[in-house]
Structures are given as C-alpha cells and as structure tokens.
Amino acid sequence: MENVMTFLPGILSGLQMTLGVFFITIIGSIPLGILASLAMKSPYFIVRWLVNGYIWIMRGTPLLLQLIFIYYGLAMVGVPFGRFEAAAFAFIINYAAYLAEIFRGGLQSVPQGQFDAAQVLGLSKMQTFFKVILPQVVKIVVPSFGNEVVNLVKDTSLIYVIGLGDILRAGSIAAARDVTLVPYLLVGAVYLLMTAVVTIILRGSEKRLNVWR
Amino acid sequence: MIKIDNLSKQYGDKVIFNDLSLTLNDGEILAILGPSGIGKTTLIKTLTGLEEAQSGSVVMDGQEFAISDPQFTSQIGLIFQDFNLFPHLTVQENIMLAPLTVKKMNRTDAEEKTNDLLAKLGLSEQATLYPYQLSGGQKQRVGIARALAMDPQVIAYDEPTSGLDEKATEQVVDVMLTLKKEGVSQIVVTHDLPFADKVADETFDFEQEVQR
Numbered sequence: 102m103e104n105v106m107t108f109l110p111g112i113l114s115g116l117q118m119t120l121g122v123f124f125i126t127i128i129g130s131i132p133l134g135i136l137a138s139l140a141m142k143s144p145y146f147i148v149r150w151l152v153n154g155y156i157w158i159m160r161g162t163p164l165l166l167q168l169i170f171i172y173y174g175l176a177m178v179g180v181p182f183g184r185f186e187a188a189a190f191a192f193i194i195n196y197a198a199y200l201a202e203i204f205r206g207g208l209q210s211v212p213q214g215q216f217d218a219a220q221v222l223g224l225s226k227m228q229t230f231f232k233v234i235l236p237q238v239v240k241i242v243v244p245s246f247g248n249e250v251v252n253l254v255k256d257t258s259l260i261y262v263i264g265l266g267d268i269l270r271a272g273s274i275a276a277a278r279d280v281t282l283v284p285y286l287l288v289g290a291v292y293l294l295m296t297a298v299v300t301i302i303l304r305g306s307e308k309r310l311n312v313w314r
Numbered sequence: 315m316i317k318i319d320n321l322s323k324q325y326g327d328k329v330i331f332n333d334l335s336l337t338l339n340d341g342e343i344l345a346i347l348g349p350s351g352i353g354k355t356t357l358i359k360t361l362t363g364l365e366e367a368q369s370g371s372v373v374m375d376g377q378e379f380a381i382s383d384p385q386f387t388s389q390i391g392l393i394f395q396d397f398n399l400f401p402h403l404t405v406q407e408n409i410m411l412a413p414l415t416v417k418k419m420n421r422t423d424a425e426e427k428t429n430d431l432l433a434k435l436g437l438s439e440q441a442t443l444y445p446y447q448l449s450g451g452q453k454q455r456v457g458i459a460r461a462l463a464m465d466p467q468v469i470a471y472d473e474p475t476s477g478l479d480e481k482a483t484e485q486v487v488d489v490m491l492t493l494k495k496e497g498v499s500q501i502v503v504t505h506d507l508p509f510a511d512k513v514a515d516e517t518f519d520f521e522q523e524v525q526r
Contacts, residue, residue: 214398221362221392222412222464232415236402313402314446 108275108284115271116291122188122257122267123295127250129193134200141205152201159198165259167191172263188260196253203245207238240310247303254295268292315339316468316499321370321381323353323360330356332525334370336518338468341497343490345510348520354503355395357520358470361501363387374467391461395473397453399445399460405432406441409460417464431459435489451482458489462498469493471502475509487512 140152159167172187182190211234219229258269272288275281321334330353338344346354359365363382370381379386400408409428413419419427432438435455445453454474461469471490475483483506490500490513504510510517 212398214394214396215400217364218394218398218400220364221390222460223388223416224412228415232411233400240402313444 105283105287108271108279108287111271111275112268112284112287112291115266115268118185118260118265119257119267119269119295121185122192122260122265123253125189126192126196126253126257129189130196130200133193133197135204137197137201138204138208141201142208155194156198156201159195160202164191164195164256165262167195168259168262184263184265187263188265192253192256196249199249200246203242203249204238206245207241208234210241211237240313243303243307243310247299250299250303251296254299255292315373315375317373318361318381319371319373321357321360322368323356323365324368329526334524338499338501339516340499341494342515343494343500343502343513345514345517346501346503346520347505347507347510347517349505352520353524354505354520355472358392358472358501358503361387361470362390362392364392388464389467391464391466391469393454393457393461393469393471393474395476397445397457399453399456401445404442404444405437405448405456408445408456409463412460413463427463428459431462434492435459436485449482450478451485454478454482454486455489462493468499468501471500471504473504473506474502475504475506483509 137152137156140148141156143149143152168188168191171191172182172184175182175187215233215237216229219233224232258267260267261270261273268288268291272284275284316338318334318336318338321336322332323330324332334357336344346357348354356365360367360370360381363384367381372379372381372383372386374386374389400411403411406425406428409431410421410424413424413427414421429438429441432441435458437452437455437459440448440452440456445456448456458469474486478486487509490502493500494513500513502510502513
C-alpha cells in the first residue's frame with residue numbers, strides 16, 4: 102500500500118495528459134469529421150479527390166507513424182510543433198478521417214425524401230442540414246461513434262513516442278523503478294474506468310435518442 | 315388562377331412530357347390521372363421545384379414566372395406519397411419547423427397556428443407524438459397540416475390514397491373538400507379513379523392529353 106502512494110502522483114499527472122489529449126481530440130475531430138464527410142459529397146471533383154486522399158492516408162498508415170512524422174518530420178523541414186500540439190494535431194486529423202467515414206455512412210442512410218420535404222417547405226441548405234439531417238445522422242452514428250471514442254481512450258497511450266508523459270508511461274516508470282507490476286495493474290484499472298464512463302455516457306445518449314424512430 | 319404553359323421535361327433522350335399546358339382555377343380540385351410510371355409524379359415535382367424542367371412558364375395572379383422560379387414553387391405545398399415527415403420531431407414540431415425557420419414567425423403565433431391546424435385536421439390528441447407512433451392516415455394529415463402551415467396558394471398531393479384503407483381514404487376526401495370550401499386550390503395526382511370522382515372538379519388525363 103505504501104508503494105501505491107509513491108507512484109500515485111506520477112500516475113495522476115499522466116492521467117491529466119491522457120485526458121487532455123482525449124478531450125482535445127474529441128472537440129477537434131467531430132467538426133472536422135463532419136466537414137470532411139460533407140466535402141466527400143462536393144460537386145467538385147478536386148475537393149472529393151483531396152478529401153479521399155486525406156482519408157486514405159490517415160486510415161492507411163499507423164497513427165504511431167503519423168505522430169512521429171508530425172513531431173519529428175515536420176520539425177526537420179522547419180515546421181516545429183510543441184509536443185502536445187503535435188499530438189493534438191495528429192490525433193485530431195487521424196480521428197476526423199475515421200469519423201468522416203462514419204458520418205458519410207450516416208448521411209447516406211437519411212432518405213432523399215427528407216431533403217425533398219425540407220426543400221419544398223422552403224428551408225435553406227443550412228437549415229435543412231442542421232434542423233433536419235444532422236439530428237437523424239447523429240442517431241444513426243452514435244453506436245459506431247462510441248466505438249471510436251473507446252478506441253481513442255486507449256490510443257492516447259501512443260503519445261509516449263514523442264516523449265509525452267501519459268498514464269501508461271507513468272506506470273512504466275514506476276514499474277521499472279520499483280520492480281513491480283502493480284503500477285501496470287493500476288493503469289489498466291484506470292483505462293477500464295475511463296472506457297466504462299464513456300460507455301455509460303454513450304448508452305445514455307442512445308437511450309435518449311430512442312424516443313423517436 | 316394558375317395557368318401553366320409549354321412545360322417540357324426530359325431525362326436525356328426520354329421525353330416525359332412535352333409542351334404541357336394546365337389550368338388550375340381558384341378553389342378548385344384538379345385531378346391528374348393516369349397509370350403508374352407515366353410521369354405524373356415528375357410533373358408534380360417539377361411544379362414544386364424538386365425537378366427542373368427544360369421549359370415552361372406559369373401565370374399566377376396575372377404575373378408571369380419561369381416554372382422553376384422560387385416565387386412560384388414556394389406557393390405550392392406538397393403532400394408526399396410516403397409523407398416524408400421528420401422522424402425526429404413531434405407532430406407539433408413537424409408543423410412548426412418551417413413557419414419558425416423560414417417565415418421567422420414568433421413561437422407563440424406559430425404554436426397557435428399549429429394548434430388550429432391540428433384541431434381542424436382532428437390531430438389535437440397526437441400533437442406530442444412522434445411520426446412512428448401514428449397510423450398512415452394520421453401521417454397523411456400531419457403532412458397536410460405541415461404544408462398548410464406555410465399558407466401556400468396550392469396544395470399538391472402525390473397519390474394520397476395509396477396505402478390507406480377505406481376509412482382513411484374517406485378522411486382524406488373530407489379534408490380535401492373542407493379545404494376546398496375554404497377556397498384552397500388543390501392538385502391531386504392519382505390512379506385511384508373512384509377517389510378522383512369524389513373530389514375532382516376537373517380532371518386531366520395524363521395518358522391522352524400529354525404529348526410524348
């Protein structure tokens with residue numbers, strides 16, 4: 102028990118970093134993902150082509166590699182990023198690509214009749230999107246979105262590669278110093294707790310969205 | 315009176331209709347008849363601006379418009395064959411959405427208007443239900459109320475009796491005749507002849523009167 106007290110502060114500050122990356126990714130990637138999913142439906146070939154290329158790169162290479170490239174690679178060509186900024190940037194553009202595909206699927210499953218009805222009633226494109234289409238897309242995508250959020254909780258552990266101290270790294274340091282596996286157990290428990298919270302929140306919102314079908 | 319002239323529509327080489335002319339007198343019900351797949355729905359979509367026509371003009375209240383002019387198309391309310399109610403909004407919200415967002419009506423007025431429409435169409439008890447909780451006939455009437463809330467000059471119906479049982483069809487007839495009494499002009503596309511007989515003042519036989 103005494104042991105636990107010695108590595109707890111390290112783990113708590115690691116937790117802060119983990120949560121920081123988590124929340125900034127959620128906040129940044131949702132709007133970017135929506136924009137990218139709309140751009141995939143653009144009438145301009147070049148826009149669709151660019152967005153598809155972006156999504157291909159983001160989904161086609163490991164996030165770990167993207168982190169390394171954005172932090173070390175861009176610094177070498179004279180675009181220096183701070184460690185946290187690099188992590189936030191890499192996570193946001195990576196997760197936005199996955200979310201864009203999810204939103205695109207959601208957008209496709211809203212029937213054309215909904216767009217027609219809004220148009221006949223005189224709603225503008227913006228009003229149609231925000232008042233009619235988006236609420237229906239949200240309901241459709243919540244389960245797959247939840248999957249991505251749970252993945253994100255665990256993916257935050259990748260930031261060790263650019264020298265950021267997240268919770269897993271704090272656990273590793275404590276484990277190496279005290280030659281014990283207990284810190285890892287504790288870290289595992291914290292991840293489980295975080296995914297449990299995410300799951301409960303998402304189940305709750307699914308339930309609330311079920312008042313209509 | 316609304317007079318449509320020289321209306322033509324084709325998809326590629328396929329001519330749906332050519333040089334079509336139609337007159338709708340104020341307060342009348344015009345039934346557009348013909349078998350399925352002949353282009354009746356395309357005609358009504360053209361009138362509501364959902365489809366573009368190759369040519370066509372319209373005279374409404376003595377003023378001439380291009381057929382796709384929003385000033386004209388916004389005067390036509392459409393009741394879709396499959397209703398297309400907004401599933402995430404209650405009956406009341408479905409009806410209020412366009413008055414609030416498009417007409418920028420204030421909420422109290424919009425609510426009052428909605429409640430009047432609901433009472434008129436016998437839907438007051440359903441005001442807070444969602445579309446999935448309604449029967450086909452009720453959905454149909456919500457669609458009508460939603461269109462009426464924008465005060466269009468004309469209400470257009472696309473196959474309003476398809477999928478409705480006899481009783482619900484009777485209710486549609488009642489609603490249409492009530493609106494007629496109030497002076498609302500209506501166009502109804504249908505292949506249900508007995509129904510057309512009950513409501514129509516004028517009929518337009520798509521098969522015979524349309525050049526293709």
